[in-house]
Amino acid sequence: MNQLQLILIVVYTACLLYMTVFCLMQLNLLKAYRRQKKNKQTLKPLQEGDHFPMVTVQLPLFNEFFVVDRLLDNITSLVYPKDKLQIQVLDDSTDETIAHASAKVEFYKSKGFDIEYIHRTNREGFKAGALKEGMLKAKGEFIAIFDADFLPDADFLLRALPHFTHEKVGVVQTRWAHLNEDYSLLTRLQAFQLNVHFTVEQAGRCEAGHFLQFNGTAGIWRKATIDDAGGWHSDTLTEDLDLSYRAQLKGWKINFVEDITCPAELPIEIYGYKSQQFRWMKGGAENSKKLLPVILKSDLPFKTKFFAGMHLLSSSIFLVIFWVAAISVPVLYAMDDLGLKATFLGFCLLGTLSMLAVFYEANVITCWKDQSLAKRLLNFAILFPVFMAVSMGLSFHNSIAVIQGFRGKKSSFVRTPKYSIISLRDTLKSNNYLIQKIDWKTWTEALICLYFIFAIGLAFRIDYYSFLMFHIMLMFGFGINFFYSLRHLSLK
Numbered sequence: 001m002n003q004l005q006l007i008l009i010v011v012y013t014a015c016l017l018y019m020t021v022f023c024l025m026q027l028n029l030l031k032a033y034r035r036q037k038k039n040k041q042t043l044k045p046l047q048e049g050d051h052f053p054m055v056t057v058q059l060p061l062f063n064e065f066f067v068v069d070r071l072l073d074n075i076t077s078l079v080y081p082k083d084k085l086q087i088q089v090l091d092d093s094t095d096e097t098i099a100h101a102s103a104k105v106e107f108y109k110s111k112g113f114d115i116e117y118i119h120r121t122n123r124e125g126f127k128a129g130a131l132k133e134g135m136l137k138a139k140g141e142f143i144a145i146f147d148a149d150f151l152p153d154a155d156f157l158l159r160a161l162p163h164f165t166h167e168k169v170g171v172v173q174t175r176w177a178h179l180n181e182d183y184s185l186l187t188r189l190q191a192f193q194l195n196v197h198f199t200v201e202q203a204g205r206c207e208a209g210h211f212l213q214f215n216g217t218a219g220i221w222r223k224a225t226i227d228d229a230g231g232w233h234s235d236t237l238t239e240d241l242d243l244s245y246r247a248q249l250k251g252w253k254i255n256f257v258e259d260i261t262c263p264a265e266l267p268i269e270i271y272g273y274k275s276q277q278f279r280w281m282k283g284g285a286e287n288s289k290k291l292l293p294v295i296l297k298s299d300l301p302f303k304t305k306f307f308a309g310m311h312l313l314s315s316s317i318f319l320v321i322f323w324v325a326a327i328s329v330p331v332l333y334a335m336d337d338l339g340l341k342a343t344f345l346g347f348c349l350l351g352t353l354s355m356l357a358v359f360y361e362a363n364v365i366t367c368w369k370d371q372s373l374a375k376r377l378l379n380f381a382i383l384f385p386v387f388m389a390v391s392m393g394l395s396f397h398n399s400i401a402v403i404q405g406f407r408g409k410k411s412s413f414v415r416t417p418k419y420s421i422i423s424l425r426d427t428l429k430s431n432n433y434l435i436q437k438i439d440w441k442t443w444t445e446a447l448i449c450l451y452f453i454f455a456i457g458l459a460f461r462i463d464y465y466s467f468l469m470f471h472i473m474l475m476f477g478f479g480i481n482f483f484y485s486l487r488h489l490s491l492k
Contacts, residue, residue, distance in 0.1 A: 019321070028208075029358075046161055068101045105117040126237075146262075170221065172254075184268065192387050193391075211304065267416055282405040292309060329455045393474070
């Protein structure tokens with residue numbers, strides 16, 4: 001065994017071990033989630049005669065022409081005393097959304113709503129800056145935040161506010177549901193992943209007493225919590241994660257309420273989805289760089305530090321996955337030369353089974369419970385391997401985001417376009433928000449797909465099939481991402 005072969009195998013094994021630890025952490029959250037389901041208590045919504053605190057609803061917008069009408073019609077339908085409800089439309093738009101949203105606000109103001117249109121022209125601090133601006137005029141004891149594509153039920157406030165069960169509960173986060181889950185394979189895969197986060201991960205962390213996060217929307221803050229934690233910061237792309245952790249370091253608690261859902265529109269095209277992923281991954285890396293030293297230096301219990309650290313570093317899993325994928329071909333050569341026989345699944349069988357259990361619980365047992373068992377099992381059998389492959393295919397794109405985050409490279413907050421597309425019957429009225437060209441990262445994904453086609457051919461040439469299934473999944477994952485990138489250039 002030469003030195004290079006040894007280094008390759010050691011690095012490869014270390015990466016797989018990290019992935020396994022990450023998956024086992026998910027299994028631990030699954031255990032806590034199941035315990036939470038047994039102990040869950042249902043709280044009564046606010047009723048006539050109860051105390052109704054002042055609530056400010058903040059609606060951050062940026063070029064949301066297609067959904068702003070739907071949003072404002074929905075928010076003004078919330079069942080809550082008008083004299084206890086303030087609505088702020090925080091619009092940083094640069095297109096026709098400005099005139100449309102301001103006119104809509106004036107309409108509802110004439111109907112007796114306490115609603116204000118706040119327009120900024122410099123977009124300083126992006127979403128965090130808009131929320132910070134709104135805080136200067138916020139009257140509410142509580143601050144409810146909804147992105148433009150979210151449509152809370154009419155009784156959302158009535159049901160959510162009772163979950164501020166203790167004076168140290170600073171945030172109530174609700175579960176995201178999906179308006180257009182069945183629109184396409186892409187939307188089904190997004191829902192498949194988000195269902196895990198908004199069941200096992202969030203509820204599991206809440207039950208176990210670990211740090212969790214406000215997800216940027218579909219939740220309510222205690223205004224005092226925002227102030228005590230230092231307010232909204234704009235030095236990361238995931239200001240929600242940042243403020244969540246700073247608040248919890250101050251002793252505030254976050255309640256996650258699975259039973260209250262807030263439906264939203266999933267991105268229907270690959271570029272919107274990728275831009276969303278890039279922002280989340282880069283923001284996660286930025287926050288790990290910013291907050292992890294503070295977590296480690298704190299007097300928190302070791303278990304809390306460990307789970308907080310893994311949570312902050314969760315975006316790094318894509319960097320590890322890509323590194324494993326990239327060096328798998330030279331590792332294949334090395335293992336063949338050394339006469340070693342091992343499969344990729346053999347290396348990380350425990351981690352694979354853990355993820356299988358987590359996704360099964362979140363989707364088959366919980367989110368799809370209204371469907372027949374046969375349909376649930378069939379959907380799971382199709383979506384799980386496809387999701388794993390597509391996630392691997394995103395590893396290069398997301399790795400770039402993670403590296404930029406760790407390096408401290410700043411970039412703009414790129415919004416995720418919304419089109420008010422719910423079903424196949426809906427069509428785009430305009431493609432002004434669509435990306436019209438393929439960037440270098442997408443062309444690189446095509447080359448990486450060819451790289452794994454070579455790896456598959458190599459396996460048959462040298463009669464060594466240890467990584468064949470892994471390379472097939474990588475080929476499929478990178479290939480389908482490139483396919484969607486071409487297809488969605490002309491989406492109409």
